[in-house]
Amino acid sequence: MLHMLGYAVNEIRKRKKSYVLNVLVISLVVVLLVTLNGLGAAYKDASQLPFENIHSSITIQRSGNVPDNMTGAVLPCSLAPISSQNVKNISALNGVKGVSQGLFLWVFDQDNFKRVLGVDWNDSLGAKTGASLVAGSLPRNGTEMLAEKDYAQKYGLSINDAVNIAGTNFTIAGIAENSGKDMVSSDLYVGLPAAQSLAYDSTNLQKAEPFAHDDVNIIFVDVDQTQVQSVANTLNSTLNAPSSGGTTPLGQSVGAVTVYTPQSFESQISSLTALSDQMILIISAIAFVGASLIVVKSMSHTILERRRELGVMKAVGFRNRDIQKEVLSETFLQGALGYTLGIIFSAAAIVALSRVQIAITIPWELNPYPHFLLADPNSATVAQNYFLPITLQPVAALIALAVVAVISSVTALILTRYINQLKAAEVLKYE
Numbered sequence: 001m002l003h004m005l006g007y008a009v010n011e012i013r014k015r016k017k018s019y020v021l022n023v024l025v026i027s028l029v030v031v032l033l034v035t036l037n038g039l040g041a042a043y044k045d046a047s048q049l050p051f052e053n054i055h056s057s058i059t060i061q062r063s064g065n066v067p068d069n070m071t072g073a074v075l076p077c078s079l080a081p082i083s084s085q086n087v088k089n090i091s092a093l094n095g096v097k098g099v100s101q102g103l104f105l106w107v108f109d110q111d112n113f114k115r116v117l118g119v120d121w122n123d124s125l126g127a128k129t130g131a132s133l134v135a136g137s138l139p140r141n142g143t144e145m146l147a148e149k150d151y152a153q154k155y156g157l158s159i160n161d162a163v164n165i166a167g168t169n170f171t172i173a174g175i176a177e178n179s180g181k182d183m184v185s186s187d188l189y190v191g192l193p194a195a196q197s198l199a200y201d202s203t204n205l206q207k208a209e210p211f212a213h214d215d216v217n218i219i220f221v222d223v224d225q226t227q228v229q230s231v232a233n234t235l236n237s238t239l240n241a242p243s244s245g246g247t248t249p250l251g252q253s254v255g256a257v258t259v260y261t262p263q264s265f266e267s268q269i270s271s272l273t274a275l276s277d278q279m280i281l282i283i284s285a286i287a288f289v290g291a292s293l294i295v296v297k298s299m300s301h302t303i304l305e306r307r308r309e310l311g312v313m314k315a316v317g318f319r320n321r322d323i324q325k326e327v328l329s330e331t332f333l334q335g336a337l338g339y340t341l342g343i344i345f346s347a348a349a350i351v352a353l354s355r356v357q358i359a360i361t362i363p364w365e366l367n368p369y370p371h372f373l374l375a376d377p378n379s380a381t382v383a384q385n386y387f388l389p390i391t392l393q394p395v396a397a398l399i400a401l402a403v404v405a406v407i408s409s410v411t412a413l414i415l416t417r418y419i420n421q422l423k424a425a426e427v428l429k430y431e
Contacts, residue, residue, distance in 0.1 A: 118195020
């Protein structure tokens with residue numbers, strides 16, 4: 001066997017141009033298979049990135065009415081109240097691992113406009129908010145809060161300063177830095193009970209949407225990845241009661257519940273990664289067929305060039321199976337070299353692609369900002385940039401190995417049939 005392998009290596013060296021082409025073609029197939037599958041997986045993983053910071057898989061909110069009077073604390077039309085009973089029902093669903101909740105308010109005070117997010121410091125949303133702390137400490141009571149770093153710098157705020165929110169004084173206990181990758185960002189963060197009191201006591205808010213003391217308006221649900229879609233379907237069917245009539249400025253039915261999942265963000269991902277499984281399959285099939293034809297043609301041409309050599313080998317006593325072993329060794333050696341080179345190129349391509357940034361736009365409904373306060377309404381759109389989460393998929397590498405083995409086997413089978421038909425006397429007579 002070692003003798004045949006050595007002979008095969010020598011033959012490859014003698015015909016470098018021909019065999020280098022085969023190796024490169026095979027490596028190209030491997031690169032396509034591994035990279036395309038990596039991109040396909042990255043496309044699905046990228047849609048989950050906006051949810052990672054809040055440790056959830058599903059976001060729930062309800063559309064509501066627009067307040068007639070924009071003063072004091074009000075609710076954005078995309079974030080109407082959701083009852084505490086709904087939160088309990090969601091927590092009890094099969095597949096739900098945890099639920100966190102928040103209350104997002106627009107506060108139109110005389111000094112400036114404020115976005116206020118009420119959080120439970122003990123759930124995952126509160127933990128995420130606390131993790132963004134860059135100075136000071138977490139609030140220790142209902143009169144303390146966190147200020148977002150950019151907001152604090154804009155208005156010259158620092159720790160221990162007092163801030164009035166809709167007539168209630170709060171003290172800044174800490175400064176939090178919004179990384180720009182938060183699905184719901186805010187200027188000020190207060191405890192959930194404090195935010196609920198602000199909402200409950202707001203006359204303008206109550207006129208637009210009746211608000212109970214323990215209501216919230218945004219819910220984050222942590223679900224096992226395998227059950228995200230089934231839980232989302234259940235939520236859509238159980239939470240969406242008949243519309244109360246009317247539509248929001250965004251064209252949504254008042255009272256309609258919106259359930260966001262990673263699939264909701266797939267259309268926001270760069271077309272670089274927007275490869276469907278069907279497209280990957282088609283491209284892979286074309287690459288497989290094309291590579292097989294090129295390798296078979298190249299090897300067949302090489303065998304034709306060696307007809308005299310093979311005829312002599314038969315004439316001096318080499319059996320068909322001896323010649324077949326040598327040709328098989330050449331074929332599979334090329335396959336092994338092509339596969340190894342392909343994996344190296346694939347790893348390099350994946351490293352390069354992992355440095356590519358993709359932009360995912362968070363819908364206005366999830367992170368609302370009053371358009372009428374902006375000189376450019378488009379600036380309210382939140383686009384988050386992430387590095388493409390692509391990795392070398394072991395399964396894809398195994399599939400590529402199987403494809404290379406099939407290409408080599410098909411080539412070897414065709415060449416074997418040709419060798420069996422080769423007659424030493426005829427070859428020596430005409431060569």
